[in-house]
Amino acid sequence: MNYRERLKDKKRIVIKIGSSSLTHPETGRLNLRKLEVLARELSDLRSQGKDVILVSSGAVATGVAALGMKEKPTELKTKQACAAVGQARLIMIYQKLFLEYNQPSAQILMTKNTMVNNANRKNAQNTFNELLSLGVIPIVNENDSISTYELQSLEKFGDNDTLSAVVAALVQADLLILLSDIDGLFTDDPNINPDARFIDLVENLDEEFLEMGKSTSKSTVGTGGMATKLTAARIASAAGVDMVIANGADFHIIHKITEGRDYGTLFVGQSREEFYLIDIIDKLL
Numbered sequence: 001m002n003y004r005e006r007l008k009d010k011k012r013i014v015i016k017i018g019s020s021s022l023t024h025p026e027t028g029r030l031n032l033r034k035l036e037v038l039a040r041e042l043s044d045l046r047s048q049g050k051d052v053i054l055v056s057s058g059a060v061a062t063g064v065a066a067l068g069m070k071e072k073p074t075e076l077k078t079k080q081a082c083a084a085v086g087q088a089r090l091i092m093i094y095q096k097l098f099l100e101y102n103q104p105s106a107q108i109l110m111t112k113n114t115m116v117n118n119a120n121r122k123n124a125q126n127t128f129n130e131l132l133s134l135g136v137i138p139i140v141n142e143n144d145s146i147s148t149y150e151l152q153s154l155e156k157f158g159d160n161d162t163l164s165a166v167v168a169a170l171v172q173a174d175l176l177i178l179l180s181d182i183d184g185l186f187t188d189d190p191n192i193n194p195d196a197r198f199i200d201l202v203e204n205l206d207e208e209f210l211e212m213g214k215s216t217s218k219s220t221v222g223t224g225g226m227a228t229k230l231t232a233a234r235i236a237s238a239a240g241v242d243m244v245i246a247n248g249a250d251f252h253i254i255h256k257i258t259e260g261r262d263y264g265t266l267f268v269g270q271s272r273e274e275f276y277l278i279d280i281i282d283k284l285l
Contacts (some may be wrong), residue, residue, distance in 0.1 A: 002260075003201065003203075003242070003266055003268055004260045004261070004262060004266065005260045006242070006260070007175060007242065007244075007257060007258055007259075007260045007266075008258065008259060008260045009174075010050070010174035010175040010242070010258065011049075011050055011051060011174055012050070012051040012053075012132070012171060012172065012173045012174050012175075013045060013050055013051065013052055013053070013173060013174065013175045013176075013177065013258065014053045014054075014055060014164055014167055014168040014171070014173045014175070014176045014177070014241075015042065015052065015053070015054055015055070015164075015176075015177045015179065015254065016054075016055040016056075016057075016160055016161060016163075016164035016176070016177065016178045016179065016232075017038065017054065017055070017056050017057060017058075017179050017248060018057050018160070018161075018178075018179065018180040018181065018248060019057040019058045019060075019061045020180065020181045020248075021034070021179050021180060021181065021248030021249070021251075022034065022035065022056070022057070022058045022061070023058065023061050023062075023065075027065065028061050028064060028065045028072075029062075029065040030058070030062060030065070030090070030093065032093070034251055035093060035094070035097055036097055036100075037250075037251040037252060038054075038097075038251045038254075039094070039097035039098050039100065039101065039103070040101065041251050041252065041254040041255055042054060042098075042103075042137055042254070043098060043101035043103040043137075044255065045254070045255075045258065046103060046135065046137065050258075051132040051171075051173075052137050053128070053132075053137070053138050053140060053167060053168075053171065053173070054094075054105075054137060054138070054139045054140065055140045055141070055160055055163060055164035055167060056090065056094070056139055056140070056141055056160075057141065057160045058086065058090055058141075059082075059083040059086040059087040059090055059141055060072065060079055060082045060083045060086055061086065062085075062086030062087075062089050062090050063081070063082030063083055063084065063085035063086025063087075063089070064082050064086070065086075066085050066086060066089055067081075067082060067085060069082070087109070087141060090141075091107045091139060094139055098137065103137060104134075104135065104136045104137070105136060105137045105138070105139055106131050106136050106137070106138050106139065107138075107139050107141075108124070108127065108128070108138050108139070108140045109140075109141055109142070109143035110124065110140060110141075110142060110143060110163065110167075111142065111143050115166055115170070121170070124170065125170050125171065128167075128170065128171045129171065132171070140163070140164075140167055141160065141163075142160065142163055159228040159231075161178055161228040161229050161231065161232040162228055162231050162232055162235065164176060164178065164232060165231070165232035165233070165234075165235035165236045165239075165241075165243070166235060168235075168236055168239065168241045168243075169235055169236065169238075169239035169241065172239075172240075173241050174241065174242065175241065175242050175243070175244070175258070176232070176236045176241050176242070176243040176244070177243070177244050177246065177254065177257055177264075178229055178232060178243065178244070178245045178246070179246055179247070179248030179251070179253070179254075180229070180245070180247070180248055181247065181248070181249075182226065182245070182247060183198065183246065183247045183264065184198060184199065184200075184244075184245045184246060184247075184264045184265030185198075185199045185202065185209070185212060185226065185229075185230075185245060185265040186198055186199065186212070187199065187212060188212070198265075199265055200262065200265060200266070201265070201266050201268070202233070202265060202266070202267045202268065203268045204268075205230070205233055205234060205237050205267060209230065210230055210234075212226065212230070229245050233245075233267045236267065236269060237267055237268070237269050237270050238270060239269065240269040240270060240271060241269045242266065242267065242268060242269045243266070243267040243269070244257050244263070244264045244265065244266050244267070245264050245265045245267075246263050246264025246265075247264070
């Protein structure tokens with residue numbers, strides 16, 4: 001079976017962008033040219049009749065730059081203050097760029113409680129579905145200004161890799177694309193081991209692949225490495241969602257992936273028949 005060819009027919013797509021893909025490495029400030037490309041790529045997916053959800057990191061990094069800090073703070077309350085400042089700036093820029101293409105967007109901020117509470121989870125699901133039916137692109141982030149999960153520990157709800165997979169499962173997406181500073185899954189860290197082999201396709205995410213989940217991100221801006229991406233793959237796969245990990249250096253890669261071209265590592269989603277979102281959340285978070 002040509003799994004790549006199937007990507008052309010995906011109708012509901014979740015795209016996660018890491019902080020390192022949104023900012024200039026020298027300054028930590030937003031890369032506005034890349035954001036313009038991102039807005040155009042996602043707006044064009046909408047023009048093709050596809051539902052699109054953007055899970056965007058970058059609130060803390062944007063706040064750090066906006067407040068003139070030299071480096072990312074270590075104290076929790078300062079990180080949360082940076083998130084509050086940065087999220088407002090980030091969503092303002094996104095909305096401005098999307099409006100260039102007459103594409104409405106919306107902000108959804110989530111915490112772990114959004115998912116583990118039955119009423120909250122159903123409300124979130126209804127909100128996503130209504131926004132998508134109205135042709136809106138929801139822009140999702142963890143509510144870092146009040147939630148401590150992502151800011152304190154990657155083993156909690158949050159890294160946005162995990163969040164994007166949970167959102168993909170919640171809305172019954174067809175495809176999840178994770179864009180970061182890595183090309184995909186390797187047998188070892190390619191920055192250290194020149195013999196590391198790139199893996200193009202994962203049909204069954206077994207323990208052998210999960211053992212490769214050492215933190216391979218070289219970014220000092222983001223919070224996730226390969227381990228969190230494989231956690232996301234476990235959730236997506238169990239929910240029947242195909243997932244691609246690819247390099248976000250150039251956001252034009254989005255349309256190349258959705259055209260079925262050979263970029264990144266493709267994880268094939270399994271059957272949804274026995275999938276229960278809350279069970280997955282309880283096990284992993």
